[in-house]
Amino acid sequence: MNYTLNLKLSAGEGTVIRALGLIERRGFRLDSCSVSEVDAGSRCMQVKVTSSRPGDLLKRQLERLHDVYHVELRPVSPGKSQPTGLHPISRRI
Amino acid sequence: MKTSTLSLPAQRSGSQILIEALVRNGVKQIFGYPGGTIMPVYDALVGSGLKHYLCRHEQGAALAADAYGRVTRRAGVCIGTSGPGATNLVTGIANAFMDSVPMVIITGQVPSALQGTDAFQEVDIFGITLPIVKHSYIIRDIADIPQIVNEAFQLAQGGRPGPVLIDLPKDVSAGMGRVAYSAPLSQPKIQQPDQRSLRLAAEMLTRSRRPLVIAGGGIAISDSVEVFRRFIDRTGVPVTATLKGLGVMRTEDPGYLGMLGMHGNGAANHAVQNCDLLMVVGARFDDRATGLLAQFAPSARIIHVDIDAAEISKLRKADLAIVSELAPALDGIRTVAKTNPGWSAQCTGWKKEFSWRYDAPVKGIYAPRLLRDLSRARPEGMTITCDVGQHQMWVAQHCSFNDPLEHLSSGGLGTMGYGLPAAIGAKVARPEHTVVCVSGDGSIMMNIQELATLKRYSIDVKILLLDNSALGLVRQWQEIFFDGNYSEVHLDDNPDFAGVARAFGIQGRSIREPEEVSDAIDWLLNSDGAALLHVSIDSMENVWPLVPPGKPNHKMMRSSPARKRSES
Numbered sequence: 001m002n003y004t005l006n007l008k009l010s011a012g013e014g015t016v017i018r019a020l021g022l023i024e025r026r027g028f029r030l031d032s033c034s035v036s037e038v039d040a041g042s043r044c045m046q047v048k049v050t051s052s053r054p055g056d057l058l059k060r061q062l063e064r065l066h067d068v069y070h071v072e073l074r075p076v077s078p079g080k081s082q083p084t085g086l087h088p089i090s091r092r093i
Numbered sequence: 094m095k096t097s098t099l100s101l102p103a104q105r106s107g108s109q110i111l112i113e114a115l116v117r118n119g120v121k122q123i124f125g126y127p128g129g130t131i132m133p134v135y136d137a138l139v140g141s142g143l144k145h146y147l148c149r150h151e152q153g154a155a156l157a158a159d160a161y162g163r164v165t166r167r168a169g170v171c172i173g174t175s176g177p178g179a180t181n182l183v184t185g186i187a188n189a190f191m192d193s194v195p196m197v198i199i200t201g202q203v204p205s206a207l208q209g210t211d212a213f214q215e216v217d218i219f220g221i222t223l224p225i226v227k228h229s230y231i232i233r234d235i236a237d238i239p240q241i242v243n244e245a246f247q248l249a250q251g252g253r254p255g256p257v258l259i260d261l262p263k264d265v266s267a268g269m270g271r272v273a274y275s276a277p278l279s280q281p282k283i284q285q286p287d288q289r290s291l292r293l294a295a296e297m298l299t300r301s302r303r304p305l306v307i308a309g310g311g312i313a314i315s316d317s318v319e320v321f322r323r324f325i326d327r328t329g330v331p332v333t334a335t336l337k338g339l340g341v342m343r344t345e346d347p348g349y350l351g352m353l354g355m356h357g358n359g360a361a362n363h364a365v366q367n368c369d370l371l372m373v374v375g376a377r378f379d380d381r382a383t384g385l386l387a388q389f390a391p392s393a394r395i396i397h398v399d400i401d402a403a404e405i406s407k408l409r410k411a412d413l414a415i416v417s418e419l420a421p422a423l424d425g426i427r428t429v430a431k432t433n434p435g436w437s438a439q440c441t442g443w444k445k446e447f448s449w450r451y452d453a454p455v456k457g458i459y460a461p462r463l464l465r466d467l468s469r470a471r472p473e474g475m476t477i478t479c480d481v482g483q484h485q486m487w488v489a490q491h492c493s494f495n496d497p498l499e500h501l502s503s504g505g506l507g508t509m510g511y512g513l514p515a516a517i518g519a520k521v522a523r524p525e526h527t528v529v530c531v532s533g534d535g536s537i538m539m540n541i542q543e544l545a546t547l548k549r550y551s552i553d554v555k556i557l558l559l560d561n562s563a564l565g566l567v568r569q570w571q572e573i574f575f576d577g578n579y580s581e582v583h584l585d586d587n588p589d590f591a592g593v594a595r596a597f598g599i600q601g602r603s604i605r606e607p608e609e610v611s612d613a614i615d616w617l618l619n620s621d622g623a624a625l626l627h628v629s630i631d632s633m634e635n636v637w638p639l640v641p642p643g644k645p646n647h648k649m650m651r652s653s654p655a656r657k658r659s660e661s
Contacts, residue, residue, distance in 0.1 A: 013231055014219060021223050060403040066228040066248060 002031070002076040003055040007045045008038065010067035016045060019068060026061055027053045042069065048076070102273050107235045107266045108137035110274075111199070114242035116143060118277045120170050122161070122521055124154035126181075128174025129214055131201030133266040146521065146550060149542035151178050153514040155185020156540070159194050160478060160518030164498050166316060168195040168249040168257075169518060175201045176214030179260075180221065184508060186256045187225040191505025192337065193314055195254035197245050198226075204264040205233070219260050227255030232262070235270035247278040253401040254314060284400060286417035291425040293413055294372070294396050298428045301370035301394075303436045304330045307353065307382075310337025310504065311375020311399060313497035317419040321374065324423040329431040331440040333361035335376045337504045340494030348437070350444055354382040355640045356486040359447030362638075362646040364440050365390050372396040375419055378408040379505070388645035398422050449491060456631045458607050460484065460559050461491045463614075463628065467529070467557065468492040470614050475499060475527040476519050480512035480536030483565040486636045488531050510539025516554040517546055527555070527618065534560040534587050544597035547623040555617050556599075556625040558590055561632045569635045573653060574642075585632075594625035605629040 005023075009015045016035055024030060028049040035045045049058070059073040105113075111134060115123070122144045127135045138145055148154040151173040158169030169189075173182050179200040189196040203212040219231050228248050230241050245257040298304055312321050318341055325332055325348065332342050333353045342349040351358030353365050362384075365371065371393040376382070383389040386408055397404070397411035398419060405414040415422050451462040464487050477492060479485040479502040494500050501519055503511040516530035537558055547554055568582040591601030600620055604613045604627070617626040638649035 013233075014223065014229065017220070018223050025224055054406070057403070057407055060405070064401070064403050 001052065001055065002048065002050050003028075003058070004074045004076055005047045005049065005059070005062070006072040006074075007047065007062065007068055008070040009043050009045055010069065011037070011041050011043050012067055015067045016043070018065060019045065019062060020047070022061060022065065023047060023049060023058065026058055027051055028058055102271045104269050104271055106133060106137060107232075107238060107261070107268050107270070108133040110235060110238045110270070110272050111242065111261065111266065112137045112141045112143060114239045114274065115170065116141070117239075117274060118242060118246045119167065122146065123170040123172055124148055124157040124161070124518065125172030126151050126154055126174070126178060128178045128201065130203055130263045131172060131174040131178070131199075131261075131266070133263065134172065134199070134201065134261070146517070146546065148514065148517070149545050150540065151181030152184050152510065153517070153540050153543045153546065155182045155196075155198065156188060156508070156511050156514035157518035157521070158196055158198075159185055159189045159192075159511075160501050160515035161522045162189065162195045162254075162518075163192075163501055164476070164519050164522045166195065166250070166314070168197045168246055170197045170199070172199045173201070174214065175203055175218070176216045178214075179216055179218035183221060183225070184506075184510075186222055186258065188503055188506045188508045188511065189256040190225040190227070192310065192503065193254050194256070195249040196256040197249050198256055198258045200258065200260050201266070202231070202260045202262040205262045206264070208262065219258070222258050225256070226258050229258040229260070231260045232265050235265055235268050236272050238265075239272060239274045243275060243278045247280065251280045252284070253311075283418045283421070284416065286415050286422040286425055288425070290413060290415045291422065291427075294415060294426045295428045297370055297394065297396060297413060298328060298330065298372070298426065299430050302433050303368045304328075304370040304372065304432055305364050305368035305393075306330050306332045307365075307371065307373045307376050308332055308334040308338035308341040309374055309376025310335060310497070311419060312338060312341045315375065315400070315419045317375075317423065318497065320420040320423045324426065328428050329437065330372070331364060331432070331437060333357070333364060335379065335382050335504075336489055336502055338376060338497065339489060339500050340497035343495050344493035347441070350440060352489050353646065354379075355384065356490065356636050356638065357382075357640075357646070358449075358490070359638060359649060360440065360443035362640070362649060363443045363447075365393075366645065366647040367439075368393045370394050370396070372398065374398045374423070375400075377404045383408070384640045384646040384648075385644055391645075455634065457605055458610060458628055458630050460628070460630050460634065461487050463559075463610050464488055464491040464531070466610060467614050470618060472527050472618065474525060475529060476501060476523070478512045478515040478519055478528065478530045479503070480530075480532040480539075481507045481509045482533045482536055483561070483569065483634070483636045484531050484533045484536075484559045486566075487559075509536040512536060513540050513543045513554070513556065516556075517543060517552055520552050520554050528553070529555045529557055529617075531557045531559070533565060534558065534562060534584055534590070535564045537590070541593065544594060544599055548598040552623060554623050555620070556594070556623075557617060558625060558627045559630055560587060560590065560627060561630050561634060562587055563632045565632075565634070566636065568632070569639075572635070573639070573650070583632075590627040591625060594627075600624040601627065603627040603629065
């Protein structure tokens, strides 16, 4: 499943890498990413990701970050599932 | 606030400002280890009124701060220098992250101008710890120190708690400035449950024929034990607990079925597999608790109550999610009827069927029985800290707890070496408690240097060391799942642990015969000051039951399939 995420983030140190790190670590492949400045205190970031895991879970995991102000999630091509090479979430033992 | 040029703050160093900010946030005791880049902070510590405990390894300091945070529900503070000091803290930070423990970590960093140049003892601890902190800061300006410290405490302690790291470059800690303090931040308004969800939960509970509750660690973290027990009294729903939920229900409570999961009690596992409604309170469907997830509680609808929205439907889809502080949610669920007596009777039947037995023929001292006896002999207010391995599971199975803070165990990360530093943190936080560290011969060696910390500060921790001359749980898995092919698990060249304790200035005693147990427990609990009781047990003893990996929870093994006794 492909998703597009639009995030509004603090412009503080480490914010972008923290969010990107979380996305990969939680089982989503980063397909593309762009970051731009909104104002002195914030940035916006658009990320396209692929995963067999649910996108709304990733949204809630990103919303948990202190320096992420807002997350919008849009599924792309719903129903079209692609193999990602990532472990399905129930496989961990 | 009125200000004038006369009340301009005094010129102070960044370190002095940091220490005062800690004190203003209520910090009284910290754990740490000095070194190059953190030296300005250690300079400012002298005469500050903060009590610093010098641990003998940064990991010990971090794990002590973890236990301190668990029992006080206020952030434990640990401090270390840059480079290896910081990397040594990492295991303790991850431990706190996995178990949702409030902690503030302060690391020295090389001066800003040298950052990024591979300077001596430079490491990007901010980057290294990104996935294992709730939040982190690098302080770039002296003026930011009070606000960042305030935020760090608010974040560490608020909502679902966790570790917050502050990296402090030496030019900031040693620099001078006139900085005003702001008041510590109060916690934001607590998250209230949605009323409609509470009504739905009450309906689901009322309609259910076979309801069950899983009590998780979140109940202790949010100080909701009494509210939870009231809820259970009202509804009569049988209860099981996760490792971190032990003590939420008194172990002796008739409606309590014990721990679920891989080494859980058969009653708990059968109840979970047979219930038609499972209410999970402050727990997160950890794989050690669920067994094969796809067959976990197969006929149950799920009510998941948790403060963290990101835990909902992460592993098991919730039919009803209540994202809220636990206490108002539990208080707000008003059911009409008590639980179906037939189901309660079935649970009681399982409880009887699967009650622990202590009469198996064993060689020498039987550790489960010894732990039960320790638990029976305990004085009022006893905390047990555990390391990780067979002894940890035996404590979970065979010790009784009246409160979850009586049991401190590394649940999520499973950190061997947690027990002794955790006992230090727990005793410093609650000196009136008897604190017993139950450890194994593998785990104790991970942080044995902290015996020196016990001695230095006369910290009265009792150590019960169960020595099976093996990495027991790994050995057990090799026996069962790797065809008895033992690989790097034998520790028959262990040191004389009682002698090691004595070398550190701690009383030590060794036993190996069952008739010595009673007297030795009495000696341990009543000895004056720190003491270590070394107990030799059979190296082939296993933890039962065991849910094999990839199996559902009711497929419990109760003995080795084809025992290979390859020991001499």
